[in-house]
Amino acid sequence: MQEEKTSNFKKEILSYIKIIVITAVVVFGCKQFLFAPIKVQGASMYPTYHDKDIIIVSKTSKIERFDQIVFQSPVEDELYIKRVIGLPGDKVEMKDDVLYVNGKAYKEDYVNRQTEDPNQLRITENFTLEQLVNEQEVPKGMFFVLGDNRLKSSDSRHYGLISEDAVYGESKLILYPFSHFHIGSK
Incomplete structure (x- = not known):
């Protein structure tokens, strides 16, 4: 009788260990290949994201114009989050604080237009893609990105494509703090 109890106990423990291992493999696989939590650092994407917001990033999304993406910074060992403005083949220009992509004007409701300087006329300086990166259009395999808080963002205007x-x-939702919870793009 005692041997049977011991055997059942061992089987139950082994069953729990299997469940824990399988769960750990699934969680690790999802984090590695499907999605992951990321903590936003800084104010470059304000008002879309606030410093220390925790977001969920999809690793399988097809990137489209105006998506917010997380990427390895080209200038330091950190992850950055910015908005995709130019896709491969796009011509990008900013003129009188209006964004033009392939000659079409876009209203950028997501841009922080508040400034501490009452004399600040423009939030984003005039530029063409060619002036910034010496290309007439975004090359294949590259993106042109800008922060939503243009006056406080280091982005493709500074470090290129x-x-x-x-x-x-791609950022899919703001998870925390709960007061900022939001699913999808803003």
């Missing part, structure tokens, strides 16, 4: 190989994933 982002390789699609550097992209970690």
Whole structure:
């Protein structure tokens, strides 16, 4: 009788260990290949994201214009989050604080237009893609990105285009703090 109890106990423990191992493998696999939590650092994407927001990033999304992507910074060993403005083949220009992509004007409701300087006329300086990166259009396999808080963002205007190989994933939701919870793009 005692041997049977011991055997059943061992089987039950082994069953729990199997469940824990399988769960750990599934969680690790999801984090590695499907999605991951990321903590936003800084104010470059304000008002879309606040410093220390925790977001969930999809690693399998097809990147489209105006998606917010997380990528390996080309200038330091950190992950950055910015908005995709130019896709491969796009011509990008900013003129009088209006964004033009392939000659079409876009209203950027997501841009932080508040400034501490009442004399600040423009939030984003005039530029063409050619002036910034010496290309007439975004090359294949690259993205042109900008922060939503243009006056406080280091982005493609400063360090150039982002390789699609550097992209970690697309932001899909703000998880924390709960007061900022939001699913999908803003």
